[in-house]
Amino acid sequence: MEKKLSLNFGFLGLGMGGTSIAAECADIKTNIKNNNYPYTALLINSNQIDLNKIEPVNTTSEKMLIGDGKGAGRDINIGEQLYTKDQEDIKQRVETRFKEVDFVWLVAGLGGGTGTGAVIQAIGTLLKSGFSGRFGMILTLPRRKEGRTVIENALQRLQKISQAMGKLGPILLVDNEKLFKQFSEEKPNSSVSEYLKFSNRYVAEALHDLNTVTASYLPTGEYHFDSSEFEKLLKTPGLLHFARFTEKASAIDSSNNLSYAQKLKELIQKGVLSDGYNLEEAKRLAVSVLTDNSTAKRMFTFEFTKRMEDLVNELSPTALEKPIATYQSNDLKGTAEASFYAVFAGLGLPQGRISEMVTEHNRLKELEQKVLETKKEDLFASFDTSPTPEKEEEINDFEALFGSDTNEKEKEDDVEDTLKHLNLL
Ligand SMILES: Nc1nc2c(ncn2[C@@H]2O[C@H](COP(=O)(O)OP(=O)(O)OP(=O)(O)O)[C@@H](O)[C@H]2O)c(=O)[nH]1
Numbered sequence: 448m449e450k451k452l453s454l455n456f457g458f459l460g461l462g463m464g465g466t467s468i469a470a471e472c473a474d475i476k477t478n479i480k481n482n483n484y485p486y487t488a489l490l491i492n493s494n495q496i497d498l499n500k501i502e503p504v505n506t507t508s509e510k511m512l513i514g515d516g517k518g519a520g521r522d523i524n525i526g527e528q529l530y531t532k533d534q535e536d537i538k539q540r541v542e543t544r545f546k547e548v549d550f551v552w553l554v555a556g557l558g559g560g561t562g563t564g565a566v567i568q569a570i571g572t573l574l575k576s577g578f579s580g581r582f583g584m585i586l587t588l589p590r591r592k593e594g595r596t597v598i599e600n601a602l603q604r605l606q607k608i609s610q611a612m613g614k615l616g617p618i619l620l621v622d623n624e625k626l627f628k629q630f631s632e633e634k635p636n637s638s639v640s641e642y643l644k645f646s647n648r649y650v651a652e653a654l655h656d657l658n659t660v661t662a663s664y665l666p667t668g669e670y671h672f673d674s675s676e677f678e679k680l681l682k683t684p685g686l687l688h689f690a691r692f693t694e695k696a697s698a699i700d701s702s703n704n705l706s707y708a709q710k711l712k713e714l715i716q717k718g719v720l721s722d723g724y725n726l727e728e729a730k731r732l733a734v735s736v737l738t739d740n741s742t743a744k745r746m747f748t749f750e751f752t753k754r755m756e757d758l759v760n761e762l763s764p765t766a767l768e769k770p771i772a773t774y775q776s777n778d779l780k781g782t783a784e785a786s787f788y789a790v791f792a793g794l795g796l797p798q799g800r801i802s803e804m805v806t807e808h809n810r811l812k813e814l815e816q817k818v819l820e821t822k823k824e825d826l827f828a829s830f831d832t833s834p835t836p837e838k839e840e841e842i843n844d845f846e847a848l849f850g851s852d853t854n855e856k857e858k859e860d861d862v863e864d865t866l867k868h869l870n871l872l
């Protein structure tokens with residue numbers, strides 16, 4: 448069957464994680480006539496070797512190196528500077544590459560120097576290139592074991608982004624900790640690079656699924672969740688939470704009412720790419736249920752719709768819009784399964800997950816401090832620090848010897864200036 452798209456997506460990937468995910472998203476292949484690769488990507492990195500490793504199948508995707516090819520070495524200030532230096536060139540390429548695109552996803556792996564450092568400047572580029580109201584972000588959260596710098600970088604930018612979030616598009620979080628745990632339980636003998644490949648494919652397919660399900664199938668109920676409504680979800684600022692799961696149609700048994708609703712609720716909370724959201728904060732949501740023609744006749748009763756409505760009302764009582772749409776397709780004949788797609792828009796950051804990162808960051812920082820102090824004690828415990836009169840030298844330029852940390856502050860203010868300039872604060 449030929450699937451239809453709701454929207455033409457473009458992907459602006461930054462850094463290694465960002466370019467890997469963006470390239471994978473743009474490599475989605477469809478059987479749409481004359482449009483096998485409906486999406487496209489602009490892939491920006493400061494590390495030549497990493498950029499070479501990305502090999503898009505989709506020939507419309509374009510790679511771009513910023514800086515001298517050595518990378519930003521986990522330094523977000525360098526990442527930001529390298530992007531800023533080339534921003535005019537980047538803007539030109541964005542406008543050319545995404546000319547036919549309805550909606551751009553800005554993609555970055557939070558934690559590194561390049562993607563994380565450049566992400567706010569890249570928001571500026573999209574706003575200046577006419578994508579205001581037509582872009583969202585796909586951001587990965589690091590795994591707990593990636594170390595303090597990575598967690599600190601991620602938290603720094605998340606904090607900035609959260610201040611401006613109400614004025615930006617939707618944010619899709621890809622929680623590497625969650626997906627990695629799931630993957631390592633299912634495939635205990637695989638490597639991190641296998642995980643990354645799997646997760647990137649998973650993100651690409653999940654997003655494409657979301658983009659096609661509403662446009663491709665025959666609606667059965669009086670309510671049809673169409674592309675323009677999908678667009679509305681993508682215009683809602685805040686976090687976008689997404690759940691997708693398939694159930695045997697026989698398990699959706701009206702006599703088993705309570706346990707079924709409970710299970711659906713759990714699956715919705717579990718989500719696909721991240722979890723831990725307070726769904727009560729949702730501004731908009733949509734649930735689409737898809738099954739084969741004969742199951743549809745039996746399953747999509749008045750009672751079924753009512754039960755789904757009760758469920759979403761319980762989860763997100765104050766959402767402004769909450770359509771339940773049912774679809775049938777001959778393609779699914781014989782599977783006797785029902786697939787559920789639930790999207791919640793306008794959420795806050797997953798609080799538990801972010802506090803976990805803050806706690807881990809602080810724990811590591813304290814630990815470092817302790818290690819440092821122990822070292823000092825051991826080495827210099829018996830060191831006689833009283834000056835030797837004849838060798839005493841005057842040292843005036845303390846800063847020249849030990850540096851100063853005022854630079855850090857200045858650089859931080861840069862980001863704030865940019866946000867202010869963009870009217871995001
Ligand atoms: N899901 C997923 N996450 C990734 C992938 N690659 C990196 N990440 C995550 O993204 C974070 C940032 O790493 P990179 O994208 O390599 O960093 P960068 O932006 O290239 O920055 P520098 O290398 O420091 O210049 C990592 O800490 C990982 O958590 C990927 O292919 N898939």
Ligand SMILES: [Mg+2]
Pocket residue numbers: 462463494497518519559561
């Ligand atoms: Mg890199």
